[in-house]
Amino acid sequence: MKVIRIFQALGFVLSLALASGAYAQSDSSAPSATVASAASGKANQTSIKKADRKLGSDVRRALSKTRDIEVENIFVRAHGGAVTLTGSVPDNAQIGRAEEVAKSVPGVISVTNKLSLQPQNY
Numbered sequence: 001m002k003v004i005r006i007f008q009a010l011g012f013v014l015s016l017a018l019a020s021g022a023y024a025q026s027d028s029s030a031p032s033a034t035v036a037s038a039a040s041g042k043a044n045q046t047s048i049k050k051a052d053r054k055l056g057s058d059v060r061r062a063l064s065k066t067r068d069i070e071v072e073n074i075f076v077r078a079h080g081g082a083v084t085l086t087g088s089v090p091d092n093a094q095i096g097r098a099e100e101v102a103k104s105v106p107g108v109i110s111v112t113n114k115l116s117l118q119p120q121n122y
Contacts, residue, residue, distance in 0.1 A: 055078040055105070059102050068093070068094065083105075083112070088117065
């Protein structure tokens with residue numbers, strides 16, 4: 001019974017301390033604006049990363065649907081609409097074709113093609 005009363009008293013003191021701290025913060029608008037802008041910036045950064053991942057996935061999907069391109073060793077990275085293709089392909093014609101396909105994906109602003117020729121050994 002004494003333990004419960006102790007916890008009740010601690011809870012009351014804690015809530016009183018939090019309430020007075022919240023009251024002290026509400027008097028100055030600068031810290032709350034800073035916190036709001038930091039939260040907004042983080043949410044914006046998260047949405048940008050999500051959009052980049054989706055664009056990279058869209059380019060990868062378009063490449064994989066193209067019959068004359070082997071995508072096993074092609075890596076796609078997107079950042080703000082700029083797509084970078086890295087890796088290797090077994091045929092020289094696939095290098096230019098991969099760039100064309102990537103440029104045709106909606107949302108792609110530019111393509112940096114760093115694909116190299118790596119003939120497959122059978």
